[in-house]
Amino acid sequence: MHPLRRYRLTMVIFIVVMTSIAVGLMSFALRKNINLFYTPSSVVLGEAPINVNIRVGGMVVEGSLIRAEDSLLSIFKVTDGVSEVKVQHEGILPDMFAEGGGAVATGKLDENFIFIASTVLAKHDENYMPPEVTFAMDEARLHTKKLNSEAGSLNNN
Amino acid sequence: MIAEYGHFALILALALALMQAIIPQIGAFAGNRLWMSTVRPLVAAQTLFVLISFGCLIFLFLNDDFSVRYVAENSNTLLPDRYKISAVWGAHEGSLLLWVFILALWSSAVSIFSANLPAHLVARVLAVMGFISVGFYFFLLFTSNPFDRSLPFFPSEGADLNPLLQDVGLIFHPPMLYMGYVGLSVAFSFSIAALLSGDTDSAWARWVRPWTLVSWIFLTLGISLGSWWAYYELGWGGWWFWDPVENASFMPWLVCTALIHSLSATEKRGVFRSWTLLLAIIAFSLSLLGTFLVRSGVLTSVHAFASDPTRGVFILTFLVIVIGGSLLLFALKGPTKNAPSGFSDLSKEMFILINNLLLMSLTVVILLGTLYPLIADVLGWGKISVGPPYFNLFFVPLTLLLAILMPIGSVLRWKRSTTVSVRHYFNGPLVCSIFLGGLFPFFYEGYEPIAAVTVMVALWIIFITLRDVWRKSAQTSRSVLHGLIRLNASYYGMVVAHIGVAICIIGVGLTSTYSVQRDIRMEPGDQVNVAGYQFKFVAIGPFKGPNYIADQAEIAVTRDDSAVAVLYPQKRRYLASGQTMTEASIDSGIFRDLYVALGEPLKGEAWALRVYVKPFVIWIWLGSAFIALGALIALLDRRYRINRRKAVHA
Known part of the structure; x- marks a missing residue:
């Protein structure tokens, strides 16, 4: 083969191999480090994996926040309007955290279906709602609407 | 009327930007000097009108004109004046206006400092910048006009700037x-x-x-x-x-x-x-x-x-x-x-x-x-x-990898360096940086390999860079001092910026390894020891700011029984929006930051507190400042200065 062609061929092979390694590594790393979002309904339905890092979010249920007396442990519930999930967090809750407000927690679901949160994010101002929370509420609303209409058609029959 | 003036100025600026995007470009293609020469006046006029528009928005904020929706949503009569001005770019619409305003400033700068460039190039460059401006003007006027009024029922008081941005x-x-x-x-x-x-x-x-x-x-x-x-x-x-x-x-x-x-x-x-x-x-x-x-x-x-x-x-x-x-x-x-x-x-x-x-x-x-x-x-x-x-x-x-290769590349010659001539640049710095870097953690709190690597890499950069300054100045000239003066500004710029990178690396590496954080429940009188510092929660009381009320804690910090600092972290509640905000209190130092933030009130007088001791954290920003300074020095290089002087005279 012509030396120039051979040089070009090795360059092309080198680039292809290096890029595939890089892409492979990146997608591997991505898969290890992404946190999927689950709505409270999907957690209750058992769709969420146990002991895997995920995110759960919704509105904080009024009157559900309980704090420990002698530590920073707190427990509250989040809802999407249909189902509720119990969240346990040890540490300081964010400024905008409030009962009736939106919150998204990152952490793991334990065997008793209590969500052990490592971080809790709340909306950061009055006009703003985390997109995930809006998503969860909409999903739940759609779902109930569908159930209702199915129930309605059953009744009619 | 001011809002309408601002709006109108913005429309005029759009029209001028359209002309700026089209006429000089056609002129450059057709080789028409007259059409090309329109570009500078057009840029100047566009800048003037967007400046007027921007000025109008600032005026509206300073005068609390809440009939303008954007002002009502982002300001408040109680807001201090400096934040009223920064509120102009605190949200979407205003920040886009700032965007086009800055684009106009850059266009003007190009048009002023380009006198020695070929006319067709100037025309083309500014026409492209005009095109980008047009896009942003359309965006502003059609989707996010900051001058929209909410008539006839406008609020008597504004919703206030997001407290996070009041800083x-x-x-x-x-x-x-x-x-x-x-x-x-x-x-x-x-x-x-x-x-x-x-x-x-x-x-x-x-x-x-x-x-x-x-x-x-x-x-x-x-x-x-x-x-x-x-x-x-x-x-x-x-x-x-x-x-x-x-x-x-x-x-x-x-x-x-x-x-x-x-x-x-x-x-x-x-x-x-x-x-x-x-x-x-x-x-x-x-x-x-x-x-x-x-x-x-x-x-x-x-x-x-x-x-x-x-x-x-x-x-x-x-x-x-x-x-x-x-x-x-x-x-x-x-x-x-x-x-x-x-x-x-x-x-x-x-x-x-x-x-x-x-x-x-x-x-x-x-x-x-x-x-x-x-x-x-x-x-x-x-x-x-x-x-x-x-x-x-x-x-x-x-x-x-980048940091290790950086100093090597900076001392190599263009085209080719020989292995023999280059090797002795690196042997000394290599030995010194490994030795000193490996030793460093012994003198600090606990041996952490990451800290050792951090210091090694930083010293590697600093040693090679400084050694090269010494070599270049001693080699090329009679005395070292004379040699130092002879080196050009862009070289010095590189030296400063690269040392800035080393400082940054020290900051990032050591903060990440040695930071100590405690989330803790404290009542007045309680003490906690974090990384050798005693944090004493002395008292908590009310505090009143211009547009907020706060709980303010007093935390006395001592080390080995001598006073170090008194910190006053606050938990603020902004009156207009009712939002709460944590205002941390920090005692900054070259070798460590002490950081206290109030979490949330617990039962009685107890609070959740976050206490940090963060070594070397300030080096991160110090390093960035060095990097920016390096670029500034490089900018003073004679090659560019001649350009400028010609530009001013022409």
Whole structure:
């Protein structure tokens, strides 16, 4: 083969191999480090994996926040309007955290279906709602609407 | 009436920008001098009208005109004047107005400092900048007009500026960052102009370089101000979160860094011409993408304020036109033949190439991590977020490699260095940095291998760089002092900036290893020991600010029974919005920061507190300041100064 062609061929092979390694590594790393979002309904339905890092979010249920007396442990519930999930967090809750407000927690679901949160994010101002929370509420609303209409058609029959 | 004047001025500015985008461009194609010469007056007029418009908005804020919706949503009569001014760019509409205003300023700067450039090039560059302005004016006027009135029923009091933004850092952070973002449009426009005229020689690189340096200075300062603000204002002591919006500003910075280095190779050696052109296009494309990510509200982040889908569609379309168009132009008319200058594996060119490769890899990694949640959402793979471990996994090793290679490349010669001549530059620094770096953690709190590596790499950079200054000044001239004076400014700029990188590395590495954090429940009288410091919760009481009320704690810090500092962290409640905000209290020092933030009130007088001792954290921003200073020094280089002087005289 012509030396120039051979040089070009090795360059092309080198680039292809290096890029595939890089892409492979990146997608591997991505898969290890992404946190999927689950709505409270999907957690209750058992769709969420146990002991895997995920995110759960919704509105904080009024009157559900309980704090420990002698530590920073707190427990509250989040809802999407249909189902509720119990969240346990040890540490300081964010400024905008409030009962009736939106919150998204990152952490793991334990065997008793209590969500052990490592971080809790709340909306950061009055006009703003985390997109995930809006998503969860909409999903739940759609779902109930569908159930209702199915129930309605059953009744009619 | 002022709002209407502002609105009208904005429309006039749009009309002028349209003319600026079209007439000089046609003139340059047709070779019509008259049409080309319209560009400077058009730029001046456009700048004047956007300045009027911007001034009107500031006036409306200062006079609490709540009939203007944007003012009512982002200001309040109780807001201090300095925050009323910074509130102008505190939200979407105003920040876009700031964007076009800064673009007009850059256009004016180009039109003033370009007297010695060929007329057709100036016409083309400014026409491209006019085109970008047109896009943003349309965006402002059709989707986000800051002068909209909410008549006839307007509120008597404003909703107040988001408390997070009521801070000195936030007065300067957005303008600085935007100066950087928008400044990249100059290099972009130069490369589009070069592609259009087919004239891509080394002179091009010399003209673009100072502009790129200036925008790089602003980007560097803007990003580090943002990170500093996040550190003390977001309340929880982190300084970088791999938040999508931080990434959006970091990517243009990385590409701009690559651009600065490849520009120097193109200018001095005529190599990498098409690559440099492409980098200029990518850098600005990423800064547009950043604007899109921040302003379309597609991302969950601290910066994603209330959003509107039509805006996202508009920016996306604009993005496709600009990025797609310029890449197409590059593919069609990009330079195909490089200067016939070979270089060996051990040469400055090769190391600049590696630098560019590593910086671009970092950019790709960050881009993928930032866009992946969007792609997954669109493709229905679920709502996901990419965590910091992903970014750190790639960022840390790639940056370390970059840092180790950086000083080597900086002392090599262009074209070729011989292994023998080069080896003795590195032996001494290698031994010293490994020895001292390995020893360092023994004198600090606990042996951490990461700390040792951090110090080794930082010292490696500093030793080689300083040794090279010594060698160059002693070798080329009679006395060292004379030699030091003879070295040019762009060399000194590089030295300072590279040492800045070393300082940054020390800050990042040591803070990450030695920071101690405690979340703790405390009552008045309680004490806690964190990393050798005694934090005593003395008292808590009410405090009244101009537009907020707060609980303020008094925390006395002692070490070995001698007083170190008294900190007053606050938990504020803003009156107009009812929002609560954590105001951390920090005692900053060269070797450590003491950081206390009030969490939430618990039973009785007890509070949840977060206490941090963060060693060397200030070095992160000190290093960034050095990097920016380095670029500033490089800018004073004689080569560019002559350009300027000619420009002023002409």
